[in-house]
Amino acid sequence: MTSSFTSVDYEFMQRALDLAEQGRFSAAPNPCVGCVIVAAGKVIGEGFHLRAGTPHAEINAIDSIRSENRSQLKGATAYVTLEPCSHFGRTPPCADALIAAEVGRVVIAMQDPNPQVAGQGIERLRKAGIQVETGLMEPLAERVNLGFCMRMRNGRPWVRLKLASSLDGATALQNGESQWITGAEARSDVHRWRALSQAVVSSATSVIRDNARLTARHDSAQQQPLRVILDKHNELDPGHPFFQEQAPVLLVRSHVDTKQSWPSNCEVITASFTADGSFDLAALMAELGKREINNVWLECGKSLAGSFWQADLVDELILYLAPKLMGSAAQGLLSLPVFESMHQVPSLNLIDVRCVGDDIRIIATKKGE
Ligand code: AOF
Ligand code: ZN
Numbered sequence: 001m002t003s004s005f006t007s008v009d010y011e012f013m014q015r016a017l018d019l020a021e022q023g024r025f026s027a028a029p030n031p032c033v034g035c036v037i038v039a040a041g042k043v044i045g046e047g048f049h050l051r052a053g054t055p056h057a058e059i060n061a062i063d064s065i066r067s068e069n070r071s072q073l074k075g076a077t078a079y080v081t082l083e084p085c086s087h088f089g090r091t092p093p094c095a096d097a098l099i100a101a102e103v104g105r106v107v108i109a110m111q112d113p114n115p116q117v118a119g120q121g122i123e124r125l126r127k128a129g130i131q132v133e134t135g136l137m138e139p140l141a142e143r144v145n146l147g148f149c150m151r152m153r154n155g156r157p158w159v160r161l162k163l164a165s166s167l168d169g170a171t172a173l174q175n176g177e178s179q180w181i182t183g184a185e186a187r188s189d190v191h192r193w194r195a196l197s198q199a200v201v202s203s204a205t206s207v208i209r210d211n212a213r214l215t216a217r218h219d220s221a222q223q224q225p226l227r228v229i230l231d232k233h234n235e236l237d238p239g240h241p242f243f244q245e246q247a248p249v250l251l252v253r254s255h256v257d258t259k260q261s262w263p264s265n266c267e268v269i270t271a272s273f274t275a276d277g278s279f280d281l282a283a284l285m286a287e288l289g290k291r292e293i294n295n296v297w298l299e300c301g302k303s304l305a306g307s308f309w310q311a312d313l314v315d316e317l318i319l320y321l322a323p324k325l326m327g328s329a330a331q332g333l334l335s336l337p338v339f340e341s342m343h344q345v346p347s348l349n350l351i352d353v354r355c356v357g358d359d360i361r362i363i364a365t366k367k368g369e
Contacts, residue, residue, distance in 0.1 A: 005136050009107055012036045012043070012079040013137045017109070019048040019057070020081045020144050026051045026222045028198050029292035031082055031112075031148040035061040037103070039076040044069060058084055058094040062101055075104035081141045083112040083134070086120040095121040098130070105131040109141030113152035147198075147294030150315065156285040157199065157296040159313050161305055162190060163333055164320040170330030171302065178210070182320045185357025188218065190299070193318065195221035197297035199250075199288055203304045204231035207242050214299065215247045226250055226293065230271070230279055230304065238262050252284060281311045306335030309346075314366075317348065321360040 005013075019034030027033075027049050035057040037045035047060025055063070058080060065073065084094035084106065098106060106125050111134065112118060125132045142149060147158040164182045165171050172178035180187065194200050195216035206212050207229060214227045224247035229236065231253045236242070238261065243249060249266040256270050272283040288296060298308055308314050339345050348364035355361070 005107070005133070008041070009079070009136055012038055012077075013081070013107065013109060015043070015046070016057075016079045016081050017137065017140055017144060019046060020141075022048050023050050024144075025195055025220050028052075028147070028294045029151075031145040033057040033080065033082045035081070036079045037061050037065070037073065037076050038079065039072040044072050044076065053090045056085065056091055056094045057081070059091070059097055062097060070101075073101040073103055075102070077105040077107060078103050079107045079136075081109045081144065083108050083110065083117060083119070084121045084125065085112065085114075085117050086124050087116045089116070093121070093124075095124040098125060099128040103130060105133070107136055108132065108134045109136055110134070110138045113149050115152070145294075146315070151289050151292070151294050154289075156282075156289040156313075157293045158315050159201075159285065159296045159298055159308065160193065160197070160316045160318055161298045161308060161314045162193065162318045162320075163305065164190075164322070165333050166322050166324040166326040166330070168325050168327070168330070169333050170326035171333055172331040173326060174329040174331070176209075176331075181322045181324065181326075182359045183322070183357045186320045186322075186359040186361065189356050189361065190320075191216050191218035192220060194218070194225055194297050194299075197225050197295040198293040199226040199228050199295075200297045200299060201228045201230070202298075202300045204229055204233070204236045206300050207240070208235060211241075212299075213242065213245050215245050224248070225297065226291075228252065228284075228288065228296075230284075232271075232279060238266075252279065278307065281308055281313055285313055302332060302335045305333075309334060309336065316351070317362070317364045319362040319364070320356070321362065323358065323360075 016034035016036045020032040023032040030049060030052040033049045035047050036043055045061040045065040047057045047064055049057045078098055084098055086093050086095045122132050150158040166181055195218045200214045202214055215224055226248050228250045231251055234253050243263040243266055251266055251268045252271045256268050262268055272280040274280045347367040349367055350364050352363040
């Protein structure tokens with residue numbers, strides 16, 4: 001049930017959203033969640049979810065209150081960015097903890113899309129006589145957990161396609177030279193996005209041709225993403241320096257040669273194929289979903305990028321535009337079919353446009369989403 005919220009409600013939920021963000025490099029596969037507890041108009045407790053297996057945001061918020069002040073919890077309002085859980089997962093239900101604390105009101109930004117919760121936390125709080133209001137700043141709460149929500153609802157990760165080009169849309173000169181189009185700040189921003197993702201997806205061609213390491217080399221990185229490499233023509237060699245990085249690899253090949261031995265950080269699997277003989281990218285994303293990967297960072301050449309786009313598997317574009325002109329013979333951004341009419345041309349929603357160092361960064365999603 002949505003009701004009218006006051007400006008004070010917005011202020012506290014914004015604080016809870018800021019707290020949720022603090023888990024963004026570490027909470028996966030769990031969602032990022034923030035909680036603020038308010039009594040007599042003052043914040044008495046705050047918490048966020050740091051890592052799977054550790055206490056949830058609500059528990060951290062309750063625990064942040066000194067024991068001599070715990071009586072203030074009675075009748076207090078808890079602001080939570082995600083519905084408090086109702087199930088025993090790695091930790092006990094937060095709904096029960098809020099009931100035991102005798103809070104009077106719980107304001108929730110969004111329902112938990114996890115089928116194990118899905119409204120049952122809200123119901124349990126209401127049954128206990130707590131006033132529950134939902135939907136406050138819901139679109140913002142959803143944006144904090146795009147990957148978790150996508151995986152819970154559709155069984156696959158949220159896919160971000162990274163593209164970098166000159167102002168005239170070129171990604172390499174005619175002779176293939178491409179390093180570097182964007183500047184150091186934009187490249188560091190890419191490492192930050194990799195650190196925010198649980199998997200980086202690319203092709204063997206990119207690894208071999210560009211010597212891409214695909215690791216997250218950024219201060220904020222807490223763990224290295226799984227490097228998922230599509231090697232359709234079985235080209236990548238076990239001795240390639242790519243495997244010497246301290247980061248796991250999932251190598252997807254057309255067939256697996258059981259006699260070939262691979263480094264210990266590399267798991268080799270056989271791809272599923274679509275009817276037209278290409279790798280089944282939807283099946284691969286479902287496989288990553290099963291492996292609890294919330295966010296995929298897709299960083300590859302124009303043909304794999306085009307295949308993801310055409311399979312309707314790109315949820316967000318992150319485009320870096322360098323103020324350079326690389327000429328008409330240069331290579332383009334994305335392999336898409338020839339469109340016969342402007343009606344067929346995909347349109348995008350701009351989500352964010354800003355300068356990153358000397359370059360422009362555009363974040364866009366497909367229109368209507
Ligand atoms: C909350 N507050 O801060 C988070 C919630 O295995 P567990 O016990 O960590 O449970 C994970 C699930 O709990 C996760 O999939 C999501 O549904 C919910 N996350 N819930 O009340 C939190 N992180
Ligand atoms: Zn919980």
